[in-house]
Amino acid sequence: MKKQVLVAGGGIGGLAAALGASRAGWDVRLYERAAAFSEVGAGVQIGPNVVRRLQAWGLQQRLQAVAAFPTQLQVRCALSGRELAVLPLGAQAVQRYGAAYATIHRADLQALLLAAVQESAEVQLNLGLSIDGYTQGDGVVLVRTSAGKEVEGDALIGADGLWSRTRTQLLADGPPRVTGHLAYRALARQGALPKRLRTAQITVWLGPRLHAVQYPVRGGALQNLVVIVQGQPPEDLQNWDHSANASGLAQALAGTCTALQDVVRAAPGAGQGWRLWPLSDRPPLRSAAQMAQGLVALLGDAAHPMRPYLAQGAGMAIEDAAQLQHAMAMHDLEVPLRLRRYALNRWERNARVQARSQRNGRIFHATGLVRWGRDLSLRLLGARLLDLPWLYRGDGSSASLL
Template identity: 80%
Template sequence: MKKQVLIAGGGIGGMAAALGAARAGWDVRLYERAAAFTEVGAGVQLGPNVVRCLQNWGLQQSLQAVAAFPAQLHVRSALSGQTLASLRLGVEMVQRYGAAYATIHRADLHHLLWQAVQPCAEVQLNQGITIDHYAESDGVVLIRTTDGKEIEGDALIGADGVWGRIRTQLLGDGPPRSTGHLAYRALARQASLPKRLRTQEVTAWLGPRLHVVQYPVRRGDWQNLVVIVHGPAPEDMAHWDHAANAADLAHALTGTCSALQDIVRAVPASGQGWRLWPLSDRPPLRHASQMAQGLVALLGDAAHPMRPYLAQGAGMAIEDATQLQNALSMHDLEVPLRLRRYALNRWQRNARVQARSQRNGNIFHATGPMRWGRDLSLRLLGERILDVPWLYRGHQPGQMA
């Protein structure tokens, strides 16, 4: 008889976990607290390490239909507008790492994964249901939903995000920490922007205590923009996503070059608006037990929320799901050992990405002599700094203890 995995969370990580578990031969019961399977947010960058995972699931054509594939990454000074360094993407990434570098709307990536699980008879998707708590007994895990329903399974995967309840019960380590950074996000149709502001490439603008990233999504028809600045999170974190104050954003960009300010001002002029997200994270993982214990495992932001300065949040969730698939396929092992294998194969890589993301934020937002040194290094070393071979080559599993 097939084993059954219960998944909390229907976002990108949950959908990827459902696809991986189904391909491992498990029955899947996924529970999403929202009334519909949707994704908020804007763009996502997918390095070749992540695109390769999607290819291995047979999703290359689906990705090709909705993503953009920029040819270049440029790093520019937010103060002067000068280009500091560039990295060839496009064909260069394919030749070097076996897959392209893609940029995609978060909702399109979620829909791509949702479509992939639709034909899977072993996957049951449940909306409007929140898992309140779980209990393990006699080799099974029992979940109770907030409406009092009890469901039994052979394993439970917490993919319910940075504020997820499964982690709270499993680790009891309190809420995530505020980073002190705010992300203003917007999408604009390229055709609604002046020609000089349209782009089919990735550009990162680095300034003191801030940076801006812009890139194409939806096959290049739309442009995604993210402005990250230092600032306190709103007091009402229960309503963490709200319409951004354009005046606050304009004030944060005081002193930056006119080219950058023109891009930011063009968003409301195009008929679109800015949204604000306070950023939260957790310290890098320290050991495998933070990702799996007994019949319960964590995946994606529930396990390792990270700052967006390496553009790998969604990517690490998808990598997690591919390794979860491998572990669940080990039918000669008891389920706790399979989940332990999953955690052992993932925690160190995730911890490295978390730490590098935090470090990148310090570098991106540098001031004074550190900023001057950063800019000089970028001018001198260029691609040698911007390329990340250890990341883009993909997952290198560790050894099981």
């Protein structure tokens, strides 16, 4: 008789977890609070380490149809506009790491995972329902849904995001921490932008206490633009109006170069305007027990929310799901040992990515002599400083840390 896993959360992490568990031979019941699968428009970068995971699930063709594959990553000074360094991507990324570097609309990534999950007879999707709590014992986990119903399973995967209820009960470690960084996000139709503002590459603009990133998504039809500044977040982080104040962004960018300000000013007219998110995270993981205990495991942002300065938030969730699949297929082990194996193979890599993301944020937003030294290092070392073999060659296991 097949074992049954209950998955809390229907975002990228939850869908990836459901896909991995079903491929491991488990029946899956996924619970998503929203009444329909939807995703606020934003771009996602997925490195070769993540693209290989999607390829292993047979999703390369679907990825090819909706993603963009930038030719290079360029770093520029946000004040002068001067180029600081370039990392070739495209065919060179495939040659180095066996897979491309892709940029994709978050909704498109969610949609291709959803389509794969819907094709599996082993997955049951439950929309408009969340998992509010659980108990575990005697080899069984019993969850309580928002409809007041109790459902029994052999394991529970909490992939319910930054404000995970599963994590709250499992670890009781309080809310996420506020970073003091605010992200302005916009999507623009490339065809509606002046030709000089369109792009087929990733451009990162580094400035004092801020940085911006732009890149193509949806096969190049759209351009994703995000500007992250240091500022005061709203008091209520879970319930507030995401509509951004364009004047606040303009004020934050005062003193930056014309080239950056031109694309920032043009983006709203070629899209749907700016949206604003306060960024929160948690300290890097310290042990495998923070990812799995007994019959309950955490995945993605529920386990290791991270700052976006390594572009690996969605990627680490997908790597988690691939390792979860591997562990859950170990049918000669008891379920708690399978989940512990999953956590042991993931926590150190996730912790390293979390710590490196925090460090990158400090470097990206540096001022004074630190900023001067950063720019000099980029000009001298270029691609050697931007390339990350330890990350892009990683296979999602603890061995990839070596």
